[in-house]
Amino acid sequence: MPKTGRSRPFGAPPPGSASISFTLDEVDLPQEMEPLNSFVDKVSDDGRRATRVFHKLDPPSPVKATRRAMQNPPPPPPLLDVPMAAVADDNTEESYTMLLDAEDDDEDVAEASTEPLADNPQNVTDQAMQEWSSEHRDGFLRVLLWHDGRKGMGDRGCRRCTQSSPAQYRCADCGDELVCKTCCCAMHEEHPLHWIEMWNGQFFARVSLKSLGVRVQMGHRPRERCSAPTPAYSDFTVLHLNGIHSVNVDFCGCHLRQDAFYIQLLRRGWYPATTTSPRTVATFQTLDTFHTLSLKGKITAYDYYGTLEHLTNGSGVKPPDRYKSLLRERSQANFAVRCPACPRPEVNLPPDWQSAPPEMQCLYIMFIAIDACFRLKRRMISSWLKDPGLGTGWAYFVEWMWYRDYLASTGVQKEISTCTGLAALDHANTKFSRGYAVTGVAMCICARHEFVLPNGVGDLQKGERYANIDYIFASVLRHISRLLRLMLSYDIACQWWKHLKERLLNLPPLIRLSLVFAMIRFVIPKMHIKAHTLACQLLFSLYFALGSGQTDGEGIERLWAMCGAVAASTKLSGPGARADQLDDHWGFWNWMKTVGLAALLRRRLDAALLEREKQEAAFAHFSAQQADRVPAWLAMVNAFEAPRTDDGPEPLNPYEATVNGLNEDQVRKTLEADEARELATGAPRIHDVSPVTFVTLGLDIEEMQRKIRVQNELQRAESTTRKINLADMRRDLNKSIQRLRTLQATYTPGALVQLAAINVPQDVMAEDVPLVLPSDLAPTHRRTCANILAIEQPLREAQCRVAIAQLRNQLHIKARLLRYKKNHSRHQAQNTRSRGVINRNESKVKQRADKYQACRRALCNLRGTEPDAFPELRKRDIRCMDDVPTPTSEAVDRVKEARRSKREAELGRESDDDDVRGESRRVASWIWHGTGAADSDMEEALRVEWCKAYARVRRWREEVLILQEEWRRLPISLQYEADRWKHRASSVSDPDDATAEGKVAYGRKQERVYLDLIHRAEITRTEKKLKRGFSRRTRAASMASDENNGGDETEGSEAEDGRGDVDSEEEEEEDDDALQ
Structure with missing residues (x-):
């Protein structure tokens, strides 16, 4: 168609x-x-x-x-926190603004298969590794140790030359054939970046080709010498794949020279750092390797350079040795490295340590910190039967079989928290675990030096349950003397310690024990305790714990920061491989702590001596001003710290201030009792509703308005999942307002006159309707209701006291909720639940703050003056205890200007701006100091402050004593380890056997490492303290002396201060400027 x-x-x-x-x-x-x-x-x-x-x-x-x-635009809506102005308010900008939490990026967790049951027969995933572990482990170890010796060659001569020179040298890179010094130099004229080892009679010690006289000629063919060479700098350094080398370099200076020095280096394959007078180069292979690692492994230049340093020398000294490389490898026999500064009876304590006087018992306390990390997860991949660890339980992880069986027998546990600050931790038992065999790890460390304790780590299956923590804690105590006192730091110690003794008796026989609580003190880390209730801050504070010194308990958080870098790689590992990898990382952490422990103790002792002097001077001045009160205060402290029986009376806590003033209910009851007495005398009543009931009704309506305004803001921001029926709330509020208007006609008729003048629109919301309470009346209308004003004033004072106390409590909860969400909420469901809880708490913070501000304004109207007992609450005052005030824009500009003119400013000049403070000068908001105290209560405030100052002085005195004792224990513990290696070396049965010779050499090498640490620690302890900005340039300590290493020892080119820390280039430039 x-x-x-x-x-x-x-x-x-x-x-x-x-x-x-x-x-x-x-x-x-x-x-x-x-x-x-x-x-x-x-x-x-x-x-x-x-x-x-x-x-x-x-x-x-x-x-x-x-x-x-x-x-005809509508009028702007009224402010949320200010009712439609019956009273002019000049402080609206100080109203608290709710920080409603926003959406976060959540982690995506893929589905995984269920882990097979342990009692089903399984085939081992890696049969070869299982066979090696059960049959060939010792054989491999014998061969590895055999390589440390001369492999049966003994004192034979060099096979490469006809001379009878002793064969004492071998190359670790091109082969381990023993040759003489001359042949070794000839072999390496074209390989100057190899590591050479020399037999010193006991073991092979590393020497450099530079010390043997090898020189590298630039600008000529291999093995061709220049007739007029130009020597490079004596500290010429080459970065290569196997470490950092100091090399003798000659540039071409003869008539055949055609290229500049940096071109000669580039033709050799060495990339110079500068084109003028180069003294540092990196090989092309090194740069290519770093480029690949930075793209694939996201490694930084700092970490890569640190790797080269460890390849050069792993024990923390220069020139290098190979000891640390052995510890860093994934060894099949990795044992725990113990803290050399912690007390160990029969190792580093004096024989009469148990008879020490009470003031010296702080020297013999073992400090343990416990915490959990939910970053070190593991997916449901493989199982212990398919992927068993090579040595699980030999170092830091607990024995997994005993641990697994115990957890299977505990079942479901529900720990109830009675600490308001720990309400967020109730979610720990519902920690997201779908698709994960392990949701994290719990760990025990040495709280003062941050060493991971032996058998002190265990996996968590579902939250931070007491069963896991109890087992790990008991496993650690196997390696600690029962005669030592313990101080246990745990962020939920206020809950965990309850019934701990009974729970430990139910552990397996391997770790079962009975605790003596008189020998244990439970504390909470200094940062975490700020989010606990006031009772926890008084009973579990390290500031008030006898013998704690300046231990903060937060060192384990620094270890978690290190573990975060390996969390991604271990998440997808099998259980055995993961345990071996983490054990290796923690062993490396402990060894680096051992190497740097002397420098750490020196820094701490220098700082403690200065701070003790400052605190003692301030305390002496304080005590002199309160000399008549000090004896009574001191007696109160001694009574509180004295031992007491369980059924004895609880002494008064000298660090706690009693609550001053009556609350709202108490004031109402007092006023109602006064009314009853007046009626009993025959006084007439003008209304069925009493004046007290009339005033309290107005205050209740005012509180209801504040609540509706906050709920309305939550609903408009869509920051809560709860259904809020504002219509019903407003209907009830309107009924209450109508009843109030009827009573106002009787008691405060002036309020109705003011309302008529305001002319309130009909469509105004109930929460914004002006109430015109007695305190809002104009001065001309107050004369007729003086008795009503007298009733409102004490009620307003009580409201201020209650509001500020409630505000402190909500801010406590806020700090804890935010910390919990940041550390533990990882997926959408948890983030949504956490946001809802945080937003509801924010509404309570605003409600309490608005209540205090409104009540204080009412008091100002009633009194006609500012109430001294109730300071003004500004927006910047509404912050948690550990928050710092937000600096003003003018203060920030002043700080920036001061930084720009830093060179012109005097060293050590301090800013006079009180609005910009660091943590060391932080001042807590006045709301944490208490409010509403009368003049008669000032003595109690002085008592509390004096007791806290006394505690600070004693803690610093204890810190100095503890550090001095740790200095005494350090070389003794290192000597103990050196003697153990010496004993192992001397106990070899057949010294003529090649393998036995390797064992002896290995033992002697380890002994020398610890002896060298002792020597360096003594240098660090006795060196002169330098001024700020200066560093000591000393020659690096060598593992072997000149007669042992076969070469001339030269001074290193890098500046190393007396603490064992290598200075950066910026620090060296600052030192040079200061010296000039």
Whole structure:
């Protein structure tokens, strides 16, 4: 059938269509009936032509309504926290603004298969590794130790030359054939970046080719010497794949020279750091390897350079040795490295340590910190039967079989928290675990030096349950003497210690023990305790714990930061491989702590001596001013710290201030009792509702208005999942307001006069209706209701006291909730639940803050003056205890200007701006100091402050004593380890056997490492303390002496201070400037 017409394109208007359009400018005309410009498009029948005809049309109703709204805009809505002004308020900018939590990025967790049950027969995934572990482990170890010796060659001569030179040298890179010194140098003229080892009679010690006299000629062919060489700098350094080398370099200076020095280096394959007078180069292979690692492994230049340093020398000294490389490898026999500064009876304690006087018992306390990390997860991949660890339980992880069986027998546990600050931890038992075999790890460390304790790490299956922590804690105590006192730091110690003794008796026989609580003190880390309740801060504070010194308990958090770098790689590992890898990382952590422990103790002791002097001077001045009160305060402290029986009376806590003033309920009861006495005397009543009931009704309505305003803001921000029926709340509020108006006609008729003058609109919300309570009356209207004003004033004072106490409590909870969400909420469901809890708490913070501000304004109106007992609450005052005030823009500008003029400013000059403070000068908000105290209560405030100052002085005195004792224990513990290696080396049965010789050499090498640590620790301890900005340039200690290493020892080119820390280039430049 033929088409009768041409089809229209898609979207084209039909013939004769009409359209009406208008712009926003036309809508925004001042006249409501102004016509609109419209047009009609007419299309011809053949669809080829279109004609547009314009018309004037009357505006439709939506346009007219929009124009009316624009011509008569509604008044702006009232502020949320200020009712429709019955009383002028000049402090609206100080109202608290709720920080409603926003969406976070959540982690995506993929589905995984279920881990097989342990009692089902399974095939080992890696059969070869299982066979090696059970049959060939010792054989491999014997061969590895055999390599440390001369492999049976004894004192034979060199096989490469005809001379009878002793064969004492071997190359660790191109082969381990024993040759003489001459042949060794000849072999390495073209390989100057190899590591050479020399037999010193006991073991092989590493020496450099530079010390043997090998020189590298630039600008000529291999083995061709220059007739006029130009020596490079004596500290010429080459970065290579196997470490950092100091090399003798000669540049070409003869008539054949054609290239600059840096070109000669580039032709050799060495990339110079500078083109003028180069003294540091990196090989092309090194740069290519770093480039690949930075792209694939996201490694930084700092970490890569640190790797080269460890390849050069792993024990923390220069020139290098190979000891640390053995510890860093994934060894099949990795044991725990013990802390050399912690007390160990029969190792580093004096024989009469148990008879120490009470003031010296702090020297013999073992400090243990416990915490959990939920970053070290493991997916449900493989199992212990398929992937057993090579030595799980030999170092830091607990024995997994005993641990697994015990957890299977405990079942589901629900720990109830009675600490308000720990409400967020109730979610720990519901920690997201779907798809994970392990949700994290719990660990025990040495709280003072941050060493991971032996058998002190265990996996968590579902949250931070007491069963896991109990087992790990008991496993650690196997390696600690029962005669030592313990101080246990745990962020939930206030809950965990309850019934701990009974729970430990139910552990397996391997770790079962009975605790003596008189020998244990439970504390909470100094940062975490700020989010606990006031009772926890008084009973579990390290500031008040006898013998704690300046231990903060937060060192384990620094270890978690290190573990975060390996969390991604271990998440997808099998259980055995993961345990071996983490054991290796923690062993390396402990060894680096051992190497740097002397420097750490020196820094701490220097700082403690200065701070003790400052605190003692301040305390002496304070005590002199309060000399008549000090004896009574001191007696109160001694009584509180004295041992007491379980059934004895609880002494008064000298660090706790009693609550001053009555609360709202108490004040109401007092006023109602006064009214009852007046009626009993025959006084007439003017209304069935008493004056006290009238005033309390107004205050209750005012509180209801604050609550509705906050809930309305939550609902508008869509920051809560709860359904809020504001209509019902407003209906009930309107009924209460109507009842209040009836009573105001009797007791405060002036309020109705003021309301008539305000002319409140009919559509105002109930929460914004002005109440005009007695304190809001104008001065002319107050004269007729003096008795009503006298009733409101004590109620307002009580409201201020209660509001500030409630505000402190909500801020406590806020700090804990935010810390919990940051550390533990990892997926969408948890983040949503955490946001809801945080937002509800924010609404309570605002409600309490608004209540205090409103009540204080009412007090100002009632008294006519500022109430001294109740300071003004500003927005910057509403912060948690450990928060710092937000600096003003002017203060920030001043700080920036001071930084720009740093060179012109004097060293050590301090800013006089009180609004910018670091943590060391942080001042807590006044709300944490208490409020509402009368003059008679000032003595109690002085007592609390004096007791805290006394505690600070004693803690610093204890810190100095503890550090001095740790200095005494350090070399003794290192000597103990050196003697153990010496004994192992001397107990080899057959010294003539090649393998036995390797064992002896290995033992002697380890002995020398510990002896060298002792020597360096003594240098660090006795060196002169330098001023700030200066560093001591000393020659690096060598593992072997000059006569042992076979070469001349030269002074290292890098600046190393007396603490064993290598200075950066910026520090060296600052030192040079200071010296000049």
